[in-house]
Amino acid sequence: MLASVLMMGWVVSPMVSDLPEGWRLPTSAELQHPMLPESPAAFTSVIADLDDDGGDDTALLLKSMTSNAEALWVRMSGKEAPAWIRVNEISWGSDYANVGLVMRIDTAEPGVYACPEAEAVCQQELEGPARSLVLSSTGIEYFRLGSTSSLYFWDKAQRRFQQVALSD
Numbered sequence: 001m002l003a004s005v006l007m008m009g010w011v012v013s014p015m016v017s018d019l020p021e022g023w024r025l026p027t028s029a030e031l032q033h034p035m036l037p038e039s040p041a042a043f044t045s046v047i048a049d050l051d052d053d054g055g056d057d058t059a060l061l062l063k064s065m066t067s068n069a070e071a072l073w074v075r076m077s078g079k080e081a082p083a084w085i086r087v088n089e090i091s092w093g094s095d096y097a098n099v100g101l102v103m104r105i106d107t108a109e110p111g112v113y114a115c116p117e118a119e120a121v122c123q124q125e126l127e128g129p130a131r132s133l134v135l136s137s138t139g140i141e142y143f144r145l146g147s148t149s150s151l152y153f154w155d156k157a158q159r160r161f162q163q164v165a166l167s168d
Contacts, residue, residue, distance in 0.1 A: 020073055020084040023062040030063060030100040035145045043104035043145075048138040051154040053078050059087075059105055059140050068092040070101055072142055072152070074161070087152055087161045088142060108139035108151050115164055133164050141166070 019025070031040040046059040055077030063070050071089035092099050113133045139153035142163075149166040 018083070019060075019062060020086070022065050023071065023073065024065055026061065026063050026070075026101045032100060033145060043106050043143075044101070046105050046107050046140050048107050049077075050074065050138055050140070051076060051078070051156065052137045061101055061103060061105060063101070068094065068097060068099065070103065072103070072105060072140070074140075085161065087140075088163070103142060103144055106141045106143070108135060108141040108153070110135050110137060113151060113164070113166060115166070 026044070028040065031044065033040060036042050044061045047056050048059075049055060050057040050059070053076075057074060057076045059072060059074045061070060062073050069089055069091040072087040074085045074087055075083065076085065088103075090103065111134075113135055115133055133151070135151070135153055137154060139151050140161075141149060141151055143149035143166075147167075151164045151166050152161045153164075154160075155162045
């Protein structure tokens with residue numbers, strides 16, 4: 001397991017010194033959230049083996065330096081993996097200038113997850129109750145505090161992240 005360093009309240013892999021071009025870590029002001037008064041940087045990074053290759057991958061929530069956007073980025077640990085993968089991006093547009101970090105992330109442990117929608121991936125990996133996803137590897141829960149939630153997991157066959165809604 002890679003050693004981690006504490007940086008601005010973030011636990012970040014030492015391999016993540018080169019962020020994607022045009023993206024940066026959120027400022028302390030952008031991290032503020034009324035539901036996280038004691039630890040505003042909570043739920044902003046995930047370090048886990050997301051593709052079962054034995055190496056720690058790093059997921060970060062980053063802010064754009066060129067537009068009013070935030071995104072979930074993942075750096076895979078494998079030698080042949082792309083440097084960064086943009087998994088999801090939210091563009092707020094000019095009507096919402098200076099918006100803070102809205103989404104958060106956490107580790108999604110392997111297990112069975114209910115799918116509120118009949119998503120194709122849930123049907124493909126169906127085991128047990130209808131509309132369930134059997135997650136065999138660690139994934140990323142992507143959520144808005146007190147609201148919507150999705151799960152991203154690495155699809156080995158398609159070599160990309162798949163998304164499954166966990167809430168309506």
